[in-house]
Amino acid sequence: xxxxxxxxxxxxxxxxxxxxxxxxxxxxxxxxxxxxxxxxxxxxxxxxxxxxxxxxxxxxxxxxxxxxxxxxxxxxxxxxxxxxxxxxxxxxxxxxxxxxxxxxxxxxxxxxxxxxxxxxxxxxxxxxxxxxxxxxxxxxxxxxxxxxxxxxxxxxxxxxxxxxxxxxxxxxxxxxxxxxxxxxxxxxxxxxxxxxxxxxxxxxxxxxxxxxxxxxxxxxxxxxxxxxxxx
Numbered sequence: 392x393x394x395x396x397x398x399x400x401x402x403x404x405x406x407x408x409x410x411x412x413x414x415x416x417x418x419x420x421x422x423x424x425x426x427x428x429x430x431x432x433x434x435x436x437x438x439x440x441x442x443x444x445x446x447x448x449x450x451x452x453x454x455x456x457x458x459x460x461x462x463x464x465x466x467x468x469x470x471x472x473x474x475x476x477x478x479x480x481x482x483x484x485x486x487x488x489x490x491x492x493x494x495x496x497x498x499x500x501x502x503x504x505x506x507x508x509x510x511x512x513x514x515x516x517x518x519x520x521x522x523x524x525x526x527x528x529x530x531x532x533x534x535x536x537x538x539x540x541x542x543x544x545x546x547x548x549x550x551x552x553x554x555x556x557x558x559x560x561x562x563x564x565x566x567x568x569x570x571x572x573x574x575x576x577x578x579x580x581x582x583x584x585x586x587x588x589x590x591x592x593x594x595x596x597x598x599x600x601x602x603x604x605x606x607x608x609x610x611x612x613x614x615x616x617x618x619x620x621x622x
Contacts, residue, residue, distance in 0.1 A: 396545040401484040404545075406431035406509065408457035413438065415454065415490065417447030429455070430505040435537040436486065437493070437502040442534035445490075453490045455538055458483035461549060480549045486540040493535040496521035502535045 396404055405411050406429055414424040425445060427438045436455055438445075461480045469476035493499050500521040507519060519526055 395547055396484050398543045401543045401545050402540050404484045405457045411455050411457040413455055415448040415451050430509040432505045435539050437537045439535045448490045454485055454487050456485040482547050484545040487542040488538040488540050490536050490538055493537055496530045499530045499535045
């Protein structure tokens with residue numbers, strides 16, 4: 392079964408993206424979109440940066456969106472000559488909420504600690520706290536914002552319209568997320584053989600019933616994808 396992300400999954404999915412996009416219309420009426428790093432803190436998405444253009448979005452409803460490309464499928468995988476079937480399978484999520492500033496130094500420190508832990512999990516730095524003189528000047532100068540998710544939207548495009556066996560064929564052929572050119576059939580009537588496909592790896596891991604999105608630090612899921620045949 393393939394399905395959109397749940398309301399609880401959407402913020403976690405965004406917090407696990409390398410980059411998300413913040414978009415909104417500021418009080419000055421100018422539309423703005425910026426790529427940002429984010430982390431999840433107390434259920435909110437937090438960001439940091441210079442208090443420039445993004446500051447015009449404070450108090451406004453904004454959107455935070457992110458996606459993951461699961462696999463790029465060339466046209467010849469579906470049809471020997473027509474270009475139209477070429478497609479991309481992906482998972483995308485968006486949350487909306489009001490952008491608010493984080494002002495207390497202790498709260499800024501917690502947000503920056505969450506961001507640093509998210510993007511530098513190996514450590515190698517002193518803990519970020521509001522009373523550490525090494526960080527105080529930066530905390531006073533840096534702008535930090537938070538968005539409390541109020542509305543959610545997601546899209547899962549993973550071949551739901553195809554028979555399960557065809558989806559499984561995509562899974563077993565795609566390898567690391569793209570169909571290699573070497574897998575292209577040499578004739579219109581020939582498809583890649585099982586031996587040419589290489590090791591099986593699920594391309595629909597983000598939304599299979601047995602391959603739901605996982606969050607950073609969560610234990611690995613040991614089960615084999617039920618959409619990939621074992622024979």
